[in-house]
Amino acid sequence: MDSERGLIFDIQHFSLHDGPGVRSTVFFKGCPLSCAWCSNPESQQGTAELLFFRTVCAGCGSCVQSCPNGALSMGEEGVSMRRDLCAHCGACVAPCPRDARSLSGRMMSVGELVEEVRQHWRIFMQSGGGVTCGGGEALRQGAFLRTLLEKLHEELGLHTCLDTCGHAPWSVLESVLPYTDLVLFDIKHMDDKQHRKGTGLGNRMILENAARLGRLAVRTIIRLPLIPGFNDDEDNLRALAAFMRNNELPSVELLPYHAFGASKHEALGKVYTLRARRKPHSQKAEDILRASGLTVEVAGR
Ligand code: SF4
Ligand code: SF4
Incomplete structure (x- = not known):
């Protein structure tokens, strides 16, 4: 694994939704999951890709x-x-x-990325923001991610977030924690079979990693992409609430479904299979999770 260069597909500045304050979000290319609703389907493959609209x-x-x-x-x-x-x-x-x-997708060095985000240092400081590494799955390029986070956190003194799907060996996740102030951790479904159906892989490794973060008291926000008819039912929401309570994970953020990724699926020659006929039950989900004693945020509110 290359610790100095990584495959990046986007960098978004002035982001308000990937952690506290105003942030720069670095999107790593390549993901072990293949979620049907993915809003960045170009993030999934671990090589460069051509989009044709x-x-x-x-x-x-x-x-x-x-x-x-x-x-x-x-x-x-x-x-x-x-x-x-x-x-x-x-x-x-x-x-x-x-x-x-x-x-x-383009190969970038740690130095290039640091140079680009450093330009926003003043706004990070004024807003309490920093840099978020997401994707795709940043932990797939674990050595590179670790070098980048260490540089941002230790040398620049920036607040750092990792936005992860959670499917990575614990040793890789653990290696970046010393340089990560906040983990945004997706849990897509509590049932292994349903998780496999929606994302291509089971959830065992993901739940084990989440439980470990809770036990170690790592500052973590669980994120639930709320997909109508897939995971917004009462059984799944109650199972998630119980899991979080049992593992000392008190905060959850709901990310209501949107179909913004549909045109990009087509541009990549992929078929967008998810055509939701209704909006997700966001209010019901919020009520159930809040009634379980969790702190709940809803993205976009
Ligand atoms: S179609 Fe593919 S190989 Fe041909 S020019 Fe475009 S990117 Fe290159
Ligand atoms: S993609 Fe379409 S518009 Fe663009 S150069 Fe090719 S034919 Fe012309």
């Missing part, structure tokens, strides 16, 4: 000749792309006059 494409054909691998061709229905031939080189991005193409 067909609805924006003007059909001018400027991109076709730029591809060194013959992955693009012009037909009656416009540009088509053979993803099996695409080497994610990005050569077709610049020729496009409509910004219909973008390459997601």
Whole structure:
């Protein structure tokens, strides 16, 4: 594992939703889960990827000749792309006059990232903010994450958050804790089978890691992406509340479902399978969790 360079797909500054104050959020590429509702589906694969937004494409054909691998061709229905031939080189991005193409994922060094977020140091200090490492799953690039967090926390004195899906060996999670002020920890479902159905993997490792964080009194906020018909039922909410109470995890944040990721699924050549017909039961979830003695926040309120 490279401790100095990592694959990043985005950096968002002035973020207000990934920890206290005003923050810069660094998005690591690659995730062990493949959640159907993922709002950043370009985060899932651990390599660079090309997004092609067909609805924006003007059909001018400027991109076709730029591809060194013959992955693009012009037909009656416009540009088509053979993803099996695409080497994610990005050569077709610049020729496009409509910004219909973008390459997601670039290797960045710890020094480059530190330099970029350092520019916002004053606003971090004024607002009580800092830097959040999310994804994708940042712990997948554990050595790199550790070096980055250590630099931000120890040398720059910044407040640091880790936003994680929780599916990582404990040794990797434990290695970054000395340099992490707050862990934002997703629990998607309390039932192993349902978790596997929605995310592709079971929840055993995730729950074990969450319980350990609670026992060690690591400052942790559990995050529940509230997906209609998947995890907003009373049984799951009561099971989550019991688990949190039993493991000394007092705070939960609800992240109500939205379908913002649908167009990106299509742009990656993936099928967006989740078409929720109703909004999640946010108020009911909030009431159940609050009645269990937990501190509850709802994102976006
Ligand atoms: S990213 Fe490179 S290989 Fe892929 S379609 Fe564009 S030019 Fe071709
Ligand atoms: S260059 Fe852009 S607008 Fe033109 S065909 Fe290619 S993707 Fe479409």
